[in-house]
Amino acid sequence: MAASGDRDRVLSILRSPRLLLPTALLLSLIFLSYSLFNHVPTISRIGNNHIVASATGAFSYQRTSPIQNATLGFERVFILNLPERTDKLDAFTLSSSLHSPTFDVIEGVHGSLILNKSLPTLNKLPQKETARNNMLGTWRAHLNFAQRMVRERISTAIVFEDDADWDVNLRTQLEQFAHGSQYISSAFSPPTALKSKSYGGPHSPYGDDWDLLWLGHCGVSTHPADPRLFIIDNDPTVPSPLHRVNYQSIPNMSGFSNSTRIVHRVRSGCCLYSYALSQRGAQKMLLAQSTLTEFQPVDIAMRLMCQESDSFKCIGVFPQIIDTHKAAGSIERDSDMTSFDKQQARTKGFTNNIVRSTRLNWAPLLAGTTDAIEVQFPEDTPEIRGGVSMRTG
Incomplete structure (x- = not known):
């Protein structure tokens, strides 16, 4: 009764005409401060996420809330950027600020500065100097990422190429992917370790037993040694098959609806628009690349690690959730490795495989008008029935 009386007196004071205006102003200031310091426009979450455990009930999912932090649930976030490409750094910075x-920044490397004697013992290098320099520069930049992780003892990190793009719902996608990577990586660990009372679940929201997470690519395939899948159904961020662009073999999706995304163990992949390494994965990458006997572009070299080494544990997602953006204007700006006709230009930018591109929606995101978000493929939007659901298969 006393508590009730105190509450009534407080409410009576707050309702006093003399306090109504100050109270309203105070609440407005609190809301404005929150908006200024958390100015990322709120994108509606994609339906209700229903987790369906495996049939055996042997696996339980850990929380994925750390993905909402400033590093997307990893310890660090990096971008690869050549110092002279300030335009690409500007664009990436803007997109990043919206999430x-x-x-x-890890500076890109000019291959012409790489001495042959600093390379592993190779029996084959590209004959043309331009091809050699471009391939070696990219290879060395990615190795510098792994080296930095090992040197600074970083537990997990994600790296983006500076023209990477993603859906405006990236964080929600990463939360869904994290459930899948936990499930797939759980098979890598001995059952006794996962059931141990001292285990207490993964330290990373993506699970603890993985080396590489292949998030941004131009094609990945499933691994025949591990056919398990984590299936995300009714996902409106999945492009229809008509708008999936890849350059190598991809998973067989014929048994799924057009709005399904899968997480799986990777056998092979190509393109490194974005990926994550664990500390262990970074160490393995340095070891494998320092003992090469035949030069390979870095994405092919990593594909071979996933393909040929059972101890290098790669997890991927299809369709990909990060891709490379092709900006409006001269197409010679697209690549730092390939020369294009300076006279060719595109009137509108695009990003393959991304339904609601962040780069194409800078204006409405900055304005907070999320109802004006542009969909890249409105004429071919997969039918969605119900909210997002997740299951193992």
Whole structure:
């Protein structure tokens, strides 16, 4: 009764005409401060996420809330960028600010500065100097990412190429992917370790037993040694098959609806628009690349690690959730490795495989008008029945 009386007196004071205006102003200031310091427009979450456990009930999912932090659930975030490509760094910085991750820059490398004697013992290099320099520069930049992880003892990190693009719902996609990577990586660990009372679940929201997470690519395939899948159904961020662009073999999706995304163990892949390494994965990458006997572009070299080494544990997602953006204007700006006709230009930018491109929606995101978000493929939107659901298969 006393508590009730105190509450009534407080409410009576707050309702006093003398306090109504100050109270309203105070609440407005609190809301404005929150908006200024958390200015990322709120995108509606994609339906209700229903987790369906495996038939045996042997696996339980750990929380994925750390993915909402400033590093997307990883310890660090990096971007690869040549110092002279300030335009690409500007664009990436803007996109990143709309999702609030903080990142560090790893400078790109000019292959012409790489001495042959600093390379592993190779029996084959590209004959043309331009091809050699481009391939070696990219290879070395990615190795510098792994080296930095090992040197600074970083537990997990994600790296983006500077022209990477993603859906405006990236964080929700990563939460869904994290459930899948936990499930797939759980098979890598001995059952006794996962059931141990001292285990207490993964330290990373993506699971603890993985080396590479292949998030941005131009094609991945499933691994015959591990046919398990984590299936995300009714996902409106999945492009229809008509708008999936890949350059190598991809998973067989014939048994799924056009709005399904899968998480799986990777056998092979190509393109490194974005990926994550664990500390262990970074160490393995340095070891494998320092003992090469035949030069391979870095994405092919990593594909071979996933393909040929059972101890290098790769997890991927299809369709991909990160791709490369092709900006409006001269197409010679697209690549730092390939020369294009300076006279060719595109009037509108695009990003393959991304339904609601962040880069194409800078204006409405900055304005907070999320109802004006542009969909890249409105004429071929997969039919969605119900909210997002997740299951193992």
